[in-house]
Amino acid sequence: xxxxxxxxxxxxxxxxxxxxxxxxxxxxxxxxxxxxxxxxxxxxxxxxxxxxxxxxxxxxxxxxxxxxxxxxxxxxxxxxxxxxxxxxxxxxxxxxxxxxxxxxxxxxxxxxxxxxxxxxxxxxxxxxxxxxxxxxxxxxxxxxxxxxxxxxxxxxxxxxxxxxxxxxxxxxxxxxxxxxxxxxxxxxxxxxxxxxxxxxxxx
Numbered sequence: 001x002x003x004x005x006x007x008x009x010x011x012x013x014x015x016x017x018x019x020x021x022x023x024x025x026x027x028x029x030x031x032x033x034x035x036x037x038x039x040x041x042x043x044x045x046x047x048x049x050x051x052x053x054x055x056x057x058x059x060x061x062x063x064x065x066x067x068x069x070x071x072x073x074x075x076x077x078x079x080x081x082x083x084x085x086x087x088x089x090x091x092x093x094x095x096x097x098x099x100x101x102x103x104x105x106x107x108x109x110x111x112x113x114x115x116x117x118x119x120x121x122x123x124x125x126x127x128x129x130x131x132x133x134x135x136x137x138x139x140x141x142x143x144x145x146x147x148x149x150x151x152x153x154x155x156x157x158x159x160x161x162x163x164x165x166x167x168x169x170x171x172x173x174x175x176x177x178x179x180x181x182x183x184x185x186x187x188x189x190x191x192x193x194x195x196x197x198x199x200x201x202x203x
Contacts, residue, residue: 002041002042002078002082006041006042007041007042007082007086009038009041009125009126010038010039010041010042010086010126011038011086012038012125013034013035013037013038013041013123013125013126014034014035014038014086014087014097014099014100015099016034016123017030017031017034017035017038017097017099017100017102018031018097018099018100022034022100023101028056028066029053029056029057031100031101031102032049032053032056032068032102033049033053033057033121033123033128034100034123035068035097035100035102035104036049036053036068036070036128036129037123037126037127037128038086038126039070039072039104040126040127040128040129041126042079042082042083042086043072043073043075043079044073044076044079045072045073046072046129047070047071047072047106047129048070048071048072048111048118048129048130048131049068049069049070049128049129049130049131050069050070050071050107050108050111050131050136050139051067051068051069051107052066052067052069053068053069054069054130054131054136055136055140055156055159055160057121057130058133058136058160058163058164059159059160059163059164060163061159066103067094067103067104067105068102068103068104068105069105069106069107070104070105070106071106071107071108071109071110071111071131072106072109073109074106074109075106083095087099088104091103093105111131111135112135112139113131113132113134113135113136113138113139114132114134114135114172117131117132117133117134117135117169117172118130118131118132119131119132119133133160133164133167133168134168134169134172134173136160137157137160137161137164137168137173138173138176138177140153140154140156140157140160141153141154141157141177141186141189141190141193142182142183142186144156144157144189145183145185145186145189146183154189154193157189157193158193158196158197158200161193161194161196161197162197162200162201165197165198165201170194173190174190177190
């Protein structure tokens, strides 16, 4: 059962997300992180930020999508009721927080990646868990391989590679790509993206 203190912290964080100073596209990442921190206070399984918000965080760029994607176990009836109480409105597959203009989606219940690589950042009085950059990069390469006509995934992978090149664990990335259940084309695309990243960094 969620404590009164947790609910109070969630209200505080959601209130921060709705601050006028964070309106507009330039405040979107901070709004998303604050909403994620607020949800982390009240959900039985602390969510992990994935997708475009995670990409914004690692690349300091404005991703083209606006939803906040969170990996979390399926919501219980009690959690759904609490979300409504905190100002969220269920709209299709999204939960829309009107005050902060943040649409939240829970696309998966299990993180596709190494949980030990998840990053934690503080947003007082809460915290936010974000998918590790290696697994985010792998997700983008995987998506680009499965949908080669959509150039946005390859561009996303390149953006992550360029901004995080020195800190990425390329050995881990190569190990995942070599697994038999991963598409064979990922190896070739990964090599291409890394060459482009090194070229961009050297220029």
